[in-house]
Amino acid sequence: MRQFEDTGHSGRLVAVLCEHDAVADAAVEIPDGGGAAVVRLVPDPERAPLLHRSAAVEAAGRLGPLSWHEPAADLRVAGVNRTESDFLHREIFVDDVYFRHGVELPAGAVVVDVGANIGMFTLCAARRSPGARIIACEPLAELAAAVAVNAELHAADVTVVGKAVGAAEGQTDFTFYPHNSVMSGAFADPDDDRRTLRGYLLTGADSEGADPQDRLMADRLAADLLATEPRRVAVTTLARIAADHALTRIDLLKIDVEKAEEDVLRGITPELWAGIRQIVMEVHDVEGRLASVTTTLERRGFTVVHEQDPRLADTACVNVYARRPGTPPPAGAVPPTPAHHPDPGPVLWRLEAELRDLLARRLPGHPAPARFELTTDLATPADRPAAVPPVTVPHTARVEVFTRIWASIFGADAVRPDADFFDLGGDSLTAMRLLARLEEQLGEDVLEPDMIFTESTYGALAAAVQASGEPPARPARSR
Incomplete structure (x- = not known):
């Protein structure tokens, strides 16, 4: 690649790009062999903080094997695979599965996210509660790394605990599903998990009347997505987490640990129970577990309700919501508004669309750039892999x-x-x-x-x- 001199067409292109509020600076490069230009953008740290922080993460080499996913026009996250990021966004931000039946957060809430995965619930809680302090527990290293990156990206106050949470401290065997990480866990059962995933695949909103061929394909797809990778992970308890981080109260405890939910509850001391105001958890209702969990929570003074997502009707997964009765809503517990968190600015796909539209209007007839890349410093050479030849679709x-x-x-x-x-x-x-x-x-x-x-x-x-x-x-x- 070579960088254009800031004259002629390239100079005009850069000048137009910098008219956009989200662009602090830009440079244009063309391949050594010619072809469409590549634009390097420096996002404005005030008007595009999300993209500016993204560029800083990459420049520091902290993205690692993760990749950027943008499931919504105001949300950019580091994730393991796109389909899971989309699923988690839909469940947590769109369907609002965790904030039902009166569950809400005050400003400055203390939240513990057990089974954080890439931190999507953590980000949702941070948006709902300005100034929230969040402890996110995730034992799988690549997912814990995603939580840390996403917390930095969204300027959230998050402490990552890279351990599983259970009844006692120690270690445990853990099954990691790289292509379907949300089902990973210490009590993973590949046969049972395939049935659960198959049930989910066949009970989507538009899947009524699935025929035998659909069912056969769901079996095969579930088997492929649940290829296993064994791990050995450290285990801690909620009592130890509370002691290590000086937690005297927990405004919301979220638990999603794939069949280990009762172990998490067993690791709570009486003193800590008294400081927990709300719990939202996924329970796998096998061998009477839902009744057992409900009884435990009611004995600890919670009012409990539960419901099942219609898309999980063929699975054992049930959502449980527990709140202490008679407790007035905490100060500041109001529905979130845009004023509760700074505007993160555009995600990259939205910025690209706006810039292409701007260039088409201001420089009609000029060739559009091939792509846009983010950087924090135009003086630093682009660290990109060798150019990948365009995909040629064979005509066969x-x-x-x-x-x-x-x-x-x-x-x-x-x-x-x-x-x-x-x-x-x-x-x-x-x-x-x-x-x-x-x-x-x-x-x-x-x-x-x-x-x-x-x-x-x-x-x-x-x-x-x-x-x-x-x-x-x-x-x-x-x-």
């Missing part, structure tokens, strides 16, 4: 079959290399049906069931469809 009979199916689902306009399955509105049920129709016409193993969740663009999937029908290369003959 196999790809034509895939293209017809893709177009029948998303429309002819979606047949382009960069069109993304999830951006187009695809979900788990859509994936199952796309795969089923592919296999009807091209046979089994045309795509690995989980490939849509990892290689989600039309171009990448079309190339995979073609590759699956090619004979393996012959080994070289020895002489």
